[in-house]
Amino acid sequence: MVREQKADENEVDDRWRLIERTMRKHGYQPSGLIEILHKLQEIYGYLERESLKKIATSLKVPLSNIYGVASFYHYFSLKPRGEHQCVVCLGTACYIKGSQAIVSELEKILEIKAGKTTPDKKVSLLSARCLGSCGLAPAGVFDGEVIANLSNDKAKKKIKEWFE
Numbered sequence: 001m002v003r004e005q006k007a008d009e010n011e012v013d014d015r016w017r018l019i020e021r022t023m024r025k026h027g028y029q030p031s032g033l034i035e036i037l038h039k040l041q042e043i044y045g046y047l048e049r050e051s052l053k054k055i056a057t058s059l060k061v062p063l064s065n066i067y068g069v070a071s072f073y074h075y076f077s078l079k080p081r082g083e084h085q086c087v088v089c090l091g092t093a094c095y096i097k098g099s100q101a102i103v104s105e106l107e108k109i110l111e112i113k114a115g116k117t118t119p120d121k122k123v124s125l126l127s128a129r130c131l132g133s134c135g136l137a138p139a140g141v142f143d144g145e146v147i148a149n150l151s152n153d154k155a156k157k158k159i160k161e162w163f164e
């Protein structure tokens with residue numbers, strides 16, 4: 001039980017580290033907000049509330065302004081779409097190492113296009129431009145767990161677990 005909780009905390013840390021990296025890249029300036037929100041949505045699958053609060057603090061921007069931006073753009077979602085989120089990186093480093101084939105395979109298995117959620121709301125399949133972990137390419141994030149050297153087999157195994 002304690003070990004499980006620890007693992008969850010580590011996963012959250014992994015994801016948050018990627019957001020931190022993006023904020024750092026923008027010098028913690030509010031002008032980087034849209035890109036930071038894009039990254040948050042790519043990695044979490046939606047704009048998770050606690051992360052929005054942390055971003056507001058880091059950029060010294062009122063949380064209400066962030067919600068204003070988030071609700072203005074249809075691309076952003078403030079609620080999780082599917083019960084499970086599966087993000088595959090299609091940035092250059094991951095693409096070169098075959099991540100497009102993984103997305104295509106998952107599209108076939110789940111019978112949805114990337115960016116969509118299965119009709120039963122079980123799984124959302126998302127793609128990212130770069131997760132900021134190119135050394136792990138091809139990389140993905142499955143329910144918050146950053147997966148290095150993603151392969152068709154690894155991706156299919158994860159999906160299968162969700163349907164068991």
Ligand code: FES
Pocket residue numbers: 089090091092093094095129130131132133134135137138139
């Ligand atoms: S291109 Fe995939 S993590 Fe950077």
